[in-house]
Amino acid sequence: MPVGTLGTVKSLSPEEVADCGAQIILCNTYHLYLRPGCDVINLFSGLHNFMHWDKPILTDSGGFQVFSLAKISKTTEEGFAFQSHIDGSKHLLTPEKAVETQICLGSNIIMCLDKCIAYPADKNAAKEALELTSRWAKRCKKTWETHTEKENALFGIVQGGMFTDLRRISAHALAEMDFPGYAVGGLSVGEPKEIMLEVADFTLPLLPKTKPKYVMGVGTPEDLVELVSLGADMFDCVMPTRNARNGQLFTESGKINISNARYKNDTGPIDPDCTCYTCRNYSRAYLRHLLMGRELLAYRLNTIHNVHYYVNLVKNMRSAICRGEFDAFKKDFYDKRRSQD
Amino acid sequence: MPVGTLGTVKSLSPEEVADCGAQIILCNTYHLYLRPGCDVINLFSGLHNFMHWDKPILTDSGGFQVFSLAKISKTTEEGFAFQSHIDGSKHLLTPEKAVETQICLGSNIIMCLDKCIAYPADKNAAKEALELTSRWAKRCKKTWETHTEKENALFGIVQGGMFTDLRRISAHALAEMDFPGYAVGGLSVGEPKEIMLEVADFTLPLLPKTKPKYVMGVGTPEDLVELVSLGADMFDCVMPTRNARNGQLFTESGKINISNARYKNDTGPIDPDCTCYTCRNYSRAYLRHLLMGRELLAYRLNTIHNVHYYVNLVKNMRSAICRGEFDAFKKDFYDKRRSQD
Numbered sequence: 001m002p003v004g005t006l007g008t009v010k011s012l013s014p015e016e017v018a019d020c021g022a023q024i025i026l027c028n029t030y031h032l033y034l035r036p037g038c039d040v041i042n043l044f045s046g047l048h049n050f051m052h053w054d055k056p057i058l059t060d061s062g063g064f065q066v067f068s069l070a071k072i073s074k075t076t077e078e079g080f081a082f083q084s085h086i087d088g089s090k091h092l093l094t095p096e097k098a099v100e101t102q103i104c105l106g107s108n109i110i111m112c113l114d115k116c117i118a119y120p121a122d123k124n125a126a127k128e129a130l131e132l133t134s135r136w137a138k139r140c141k142k143t144w145e146t147h148t149e150k151e152n153a154l155f156g157i158v159q160g161g162m163f164t165d166l167r168r169i170s171a172h173a174l175a176e177m178d179f180p181g182y183a184v185g186g187l188s189v190g191e192p193k194e195i196m197l198e199v200a201d202f203t204l205p206l207l208p209k210t211k212p213k214y215v216m217g218v219g220t221p222e223d224l225v226e227l228v229s230l231g232a233d234m235f236d237c238v239m240p241t242r243n244a245r246n247g248q249l250f251t252e253s254g255k256i257n258i259s260n261a262r263y264k265n266d267t268g269p270i271d272p273d274c275t276c277y278t279c280r281n282y283s284r285a286y287l288r289h290l291l292m293g294r295e296l297l298a299y300r301l302n303t304i305h306n307v308h309y310y311v312n313l314v315k316n317m318r319s320a321i322c323r324g325e326f327d328a329f330k331k332d333f334y335d336k337r338r339s340q341d
Numbered sequence: 342m343p344v345g346t347l348g349t350v351k352s353l354s355p356e357e358v359a360d361c362g363a364q365i366i367l368c369n370t371y372h373l374y375l376r377p378g379c380d381v382i383n384l385f386s387g388l389h390n391f392m393h394w395d396k397p398i399l400t401d402s403g404g405f406q407v408f409s410l411a412k413i414s415k416t417t418e419e420g421f422a423f424q425s426h427i428d429g430s431k432h433l434l435t436p437e438k439a440v441e442t443q444i445c446l447g448s449n450i451i452m453c454l455d456k457c458i459a460y461p462a463d464k465n466a467a468k469e470a471l472e473l474t475s476r477w478a479k480r481c482k483k484t485w486e487t488h489t490e491k492e493n494a495l496f497g498i499v500q501g502g503m504f505t506d507l508r509r510i511s512a513h514a515l516a517e518m519d520f521p522g523y524a525v526g527g528l529s530v531g532e533p534k535e536i537m538l539e540v541a542d543f544t545l546p547l548l549p550k551t552k553p554k555y556v557m558g559v560g561t562p563e564d565l566v567e568l569v570s571l572g573a574d575m576f577d578c579v580m581p582t583r584n585a586r587n588g589q590l591f592t593e594s595g596k597i598n599i600s601n602a603r604y605k606n607d608t609g610p611i612d613p614d615c616t617c618y619t620c621r622n623y624s625r626a627y628l629r630h631l632l633m634g635r636e637l638l639a640y641r642l643n644t645i646h647n648v649h650y651y652v653n654l655v656k657n658m659r660s661a662i663c664r665g666e667f668d669a670f671k672k673d674f675y676d677k678r679r680s681q682d
Contacts, residue, residue, distance in 0.1 A: 040605060
């Protein structure tokens with residue numbers, strides 16, 4: 001899922017996001033709740049009309065941004081008390097409010113409010129956070145059940161830090177509540193990559209086999225390949241969009257930085273095998289020229305390429321799985337990268 | 342002509358520029374000569390391929406940017422000696438080099454190198470500048486004639502400051518050289534609007550009736566209506582693009598600033614009668630939201646609207662002239678504005 005924090009995948013039109021092959025985007029409830037606010041989005045009967053995007057939207061609960069962005073955050077049984085990072089205004093985010101806000105946004109996949117913890121964390125803190133997350137998940141489900149016309153799905157989020165026994169407790173508690181889908185949260189919070197993959201490897205099999213499994217906030221192309229190997233189905237990450245704006249572009253043979261002087265005279269596309277709008281129409285030399293001049297079109301053309309790359313990576317993995325050829329896909333994926341080294 | 346200084350109309354794809362109705366864009370020779378440089382653009386056989394734009398391009402000579410941007414500028418009979426505003430490197434811009442550079446860029450309309458003067462200027466300085474401009478125009482034409490395969494046009498530029506007798510001398514000297522088109526330069530350099538219009542009013546009738554007449558670097562919608570009344574055919578200005586990025590949007594009833602709080606809950610388009618992509622798909626509330634969040638899509642959607650507005654203003658004037666109804670058009674244009682006041 002490309003990330004469209006404020007109701008826009010940075011620099012792209014909704015048509016371009018769809019042309020890249022994206023079937024769903026993620027928007028951030030925390031940001032949209034603060035600005036423009038639900039009252040404004042309500043005037044449009046939800047985010048889809050507001051931002052002119054007619055495909056599914058997944059919204060997060062806002063919990064992670066309260067944890068990472070808000071000025072002051074106090075956690076009680078009731079919810080998060082926080083101050084806006086924009087104007088310092090005070091707000092209370094409860095599980096009920098998180099769900100209601102997402103319903104108001106018209107989100108198609110709604111995330112339960114969870115409590116994320118920093119890495120490293122002591123086991124007691126991790127345990128308390130997961131228990132609170134489980135109690136909040138119940139409240140979220142209750143709120144969702146009273147509201148929903150079954151046009152959206154509510155996902156539970158597994159917490160438990162990097163502790164396998166806590167992850168098991170969390171996964172079992174959520175599985176019992178029978179959510180339409182499940183997410184693994186609390187990863188990509190500063191832990192080493194091996195640990196992230198270990199936790200995912202341990203946690204994913206604990207979740208109901210027939211339900212979608214979403215690993216939040218991850219990651220590099222390699223991360224996605226590894227996590228799909230482990231059974232993950234869905235991802236969101238700012239990497240394709242943010243890195244594009246810094247000139248880092250993804251190709252089958254690895255990353256390139258388009259601002260590098262070696263591309264000054266390069267008349268070829270980013271990736272000769274890529275079929276995205278950028279690769280069909282523009283050269284590396286032109287993209288480098290735009291980026292050096294900080295031209296707005298640079299961010300957009302680079303973003304189109306990276307989103308197209310990510311979406312196609314996942315599309316190709318899905319297709320390889322369907323053909324029963326995922327192992328061959330994975331070998332090929334790494335071979336192409338090694339050939340560049 | 343929308344302005345595409347560095348080989349991109351800021352924030353727009355070439356397809357969007359064309360969708361706005363633009364038939365031609367202006368690019369800046371000074372900027373492109375310095376970055377990426379003609380050697381790079383040569384690899385693409387010109388700017389059209391480099392930037393993926395297949396309609397006409399007009400390039401300026403670079404003289405105005407040397408005058409307004411370069412760090413040091415020394416004018417001799419030979420040309421301008423200047424230092425790049427980017428890296429301080431030293432360059433010499435002669436009339437021959439200005440034409441050759443524009444031919445290398447693959448420009449469809451090439452401008453003669455001229456010497457612009459500041460406002461106010463004393464008459465001697467204005468006289469010297471126009472005389473040099475006339476001598477340079479001859480050298481430009483000579484260079485162009487040896488090079489051209491008649492696929493591009495060279496325009497002469499009238500100078501002479503705000504002095505009517507000097508403008509007459511300049512216009513006659515250029516008319517004698519029989520250029521494919523003519524420009525009025527040296528306007529919009531800080532003079533009051535009445536003076537700009539007076540000079541244009543005086544100068545335009547001195548130019549050959551059957552040749553296109555281009556007023557450089559102008560202006561507001563009102564300026565365009567007044568200048569068309571006076572016989573002008575072509576314009577370039579950064580106003581539609583630059584103002585768009587600041588949230589100032591043009592409508593038939595006047596300008597609006599989309600960041601104004603009054604648009605927070607406004608579900609309507611910028612202009613209900615406008616048929617541009619932005620007005621067909623987005624509300625004022627969404628555009629305001631994007632701009633407040635400094636989202637890249639804001640600059641683009643606003644630019645689409647403003648370029649569409651400007652191009653259609655000129656298109657409507659042309660059509661009114663063809664129907665013999667320009668006076669009625671002009672009355673209507675001002676009536677709509679007054680109705681908002």
